Amino acid sequence: MEDAQVWIEKGIDFIVTFGPRVIGAIIIYIIGSWVIKKLIGALRRVMEKSNYEESLKRFLMRLLTWALRILLILVVVDQLGVDVTTFAAVIAAAGLAVGLALQGSLSNFAGGVLILVFKPYKIGDLIEAQGTIGTVRLIDIFTTKLATPQNKLAIVPNGAMANGNIINYTALGQIRVDTVIGVDYASDIAQTKKVLMEVLTSNPRVLKEPAPTVNVMELADSSVNFAVRPYCKPEDYWQVYFDTYEGSKLALDAAGIEIPYPHRVQVQK
Known part of the structure; x- marks a missing residue:
């Protein structure tokens, strides 16, 4: 009986000593969790109004959530009478070790933040x-x-x-397609420019503004090279590129303008 009485007295002393701390810690945790939820909700609304990138928004909310939760846990532990200095030192040391181990990842993280912000x-x-x-x-x-x-x-x-x-290539809303078409030296330059320009202006994917251009670019060894430069939307780049070469070949053939190519001369012995 005496042993039971002793344990009962110890239990009462424990409740009297630590009961208010435990109740206070529970209250702090409940209120703190409610405040964190409200703060995260307010941050989400601010980011939605500011048109933040979704990836940056998710990351910042997670980062703030975890930081506030760690802070709340430290406050609860302190309320229970535990020295939080040791916990803070451990967290700081762990953070330093992780930072040194993940220098490359941190560089990528910083780069990601800059990309998402700017x-x-x-x-x-x-x-x-x-x-x-x-x-x-x-x-x-x-x-x-x-x-x-x-x-x-x-x-x-x-x-x-x-x-x-x-x-x-997309930021300005239009992109120039650079192609080079070579014709024979005997070809009429004015006629060639007219034929190539008609190829560009007849393509619905080629923009009217900025206007396409056709200019003599180079007097090469075996051809007169024309810089054929239409503008188009970025998503139409490759189609306009292919259309320009194919359309130019067909149009030059129809106009009787020769595109030079290597000739093999067979020497009879």
């Missing part, structure tokens, strides 16, 4: 970067995914993207 390109843009040409399919926080003209998926680290040169 928007040098967006999903659907045709870009050239890091030696790769492709259409942007996804902008993640660490990488950018491009679909190449060969329908291959290229995954490029955002650190390299943010620190390198980027050519955005």
Whole structure:
């Protein structure tokens, strides 16, 4: 009986000593969780109004959520009477170790944030970067995914993207298609320019503004080369490129204008 009485007294002392702390910790946790939920909701509304990129929005909300939850846990632990200095030191040391181990990833992360904030390109843009040409399919926080003209998926680290040169073929809404057509030296230049211009103006994918151009580009060894340069929408680039060469060949043939090609001369012995 005496042992039971002792345990009962110890239990009462524990409840009296730690009961208010535990109740206070529970109340702090409940209120803190409610405040975190409200803050995250307010952040989401602000980002939606500011038209943030979806990837950046998700990342920032997750980052803030975890930071607030860690802070709330530290406050709850402190309320229970546990020294949080040790926990803070452990978290700081872990953060430093992770940062040193993931320097490359952090560089990609920083690059991703810069890309999502300053928007040098967006999903659907045709870009050239890091030696790769492709259409942007996804902008993640660490990488950018491009679909190449060969329908291959290229995954490029955002650190390299943010620190390198980027050519955005879509940003201006139009792109020039550079082609070169060579004709025989005996061909009439004015007639050739007229025929090639008709090829461009008859193509519905070629823009009227800026106007296409046809100019003598080079007097080569065996041909007079014309710079044939139509403008089109970025998504029509390859079709206009192919149409220009095919249409030029057919039109020049119909006009009797020869396109030079190597001739083999057979020498009889």
